[in-house]
Amino acid sequence: MTTIYPLIICGGKGTRLWPLSRTQSPKQFQKISGPESSTFFQVAVQRHRGGIYQDPVIVTGVTHRGTVVKQLREIQSGAQIICEPMGRNTGPAVLAAAHAISRKDPDAIFVVVPADHIIEGPLNKTIEACIPAAKAGHIITFGIAPRYAETGFGYITDAGPMEGFDTIRRVGGFVEKPPADKAQALIDSKSAYWASGLSMFSASTIIEEYAKFDPRTAAYVADSVEFGSNTPEALYLNEVDFAEAASEPTEGVVFEKTDRIAMATLDVSWDDVGSWLAMYNISPRDQNGNVLQGDVIALDAMNTMVRADSRLVSIVGLTDIIVIDTPDALLVARMDETQNVKKVVEQLKASHRTETEVHAEAKPAMVPFEKQKELSRLVDSDKFQLGTAEIEVGRTVILDQGARNRQVIVVQGSVHASGPGWSKIATEGGRIYADENGPVRIVNSGDDKAELLFVTLEKLEVGAHPTMSMVSNG
Secondary structure, X not given: OOOEEEEEEEOXXXXXXXXXXXXXXXXXXXXXXXXXXXXXXXXXXXXXXXXXXOOOEEEEEHHHHHHHHHHHHHOOOOOXXXXXXXXXXXXXXXXXXXXXXXXXXXXXXXXXXXXXXXXXXXXXXXXXXXXXXXXXXXXXXXEEOOOOOOOXXXXXXXXXXXXXXXXXXXXXXXXXXXXXXXXXXXXXXXXXXXXXXXXXXXXXXXXXXXXXXXXXXXXHHHHHHHOOEEXXXXXXXXXXXXXXOOOOOHHHHHHOOOOOEEEEEEOOEEEOOOOHHXXXXXXXXXXXXXXXXXXXXXXXXXXXXXXXXXEEEEEEOOEOEEEEEEOOEEEEEEHHHHHHHHHHXXXXXXXXXXXXXXXXXXXOOOOOHHHOHHHHHHOOOOOOXXXXXXXXXXXXXXXXXXXXOEXXXXXXXXXXXXXXXXXXXXXXXXEEEOEOOEOEEEEEOOOOXXXXXXXXXXXXXXXXXOOEEEEEOO
């Protein structure tokens, strides 16, 4: 029996779900309905397990590898993890996965699964029915009958039956996020479908088609796999080669040009959860139409969503309001204005606020060197100030901008550090220096808790500690 590899690409920033979703902790890694629920990513993995499926192939950034591993452990799922040195859109990510898996399984078939969508219904039944078409060399994109004239989605037009196959249809064209009047015309035509973001093809087909339409990128991506670092925990793509790949989506490079494209329709409930209004609409509500997540007291409130991640939140007399409370940022918005949250993020970025990228918590308690018995020999030195911090998987430490006399030594674990124009992996014994040109972000990208030693090579005032702050990836 043919089996399928779910391919889950964990990229994207999800700025419309700020302050929950941020650059270093995007939407897919956030819990869907409060502290006790699964994350979007975990639900995507669970949706395609067992039966016709192999363990998933996960393509993610180096900084997110630790979070991926942690969340896979929580649902007891294996996976092949591929780490990108930098984001290059979906095209190179899909192509790299095809090269990596086809080396051990030349007949591999992929279904590309969005990491952050909500899908309910007989999805896998339709996917299984499309296996013969994928084996025959077709690239199948999945469409969903539109419920209304949405301007934020792409559309696929139906050009009629595909000869020789009952499950797929010919594609007339693709329409990317049309204006309202064109979206309505597509609805009225009865032949247009929302583009779901799911697709299906054999590894050999996507490799052949990519080489046909963008041979330069195809060659560089192939080399990024060939000369990457294949370790037990992940395949790390070669940075020099991968950086040369054109940053383009698979749809634009291949789907819209190939004569192998086809469409299968899905009879499912689907939402890309692209705003807080969408999040409200998919969440269970109480008798007053409220969605209350976390420690919340609501009096005389109707049709309101409150998410309290770290403290008690009380509301009185609110209607049609969104309240999202995180440790370092609070969002209050009208339901009908939630699409404009991204404008808040744009202002934060313009002001170089870290709240766009990371979740800030209180600074960790730095342990003075005199309490570190193994380092007691440094007690009498006037040249050092030491401190330690333990960093959970997926969390981030920011080493503030400054001179190289401030540094971090990795005592245990593996971290990914990035500063202005550079990045590196540091394992036990590795050093990371402060940068005079900007802050350095240190992410625990390993499988377990990391322990860091902070060193300032100068005499500090009594009680002072190396300058740094802790932030959380969610």
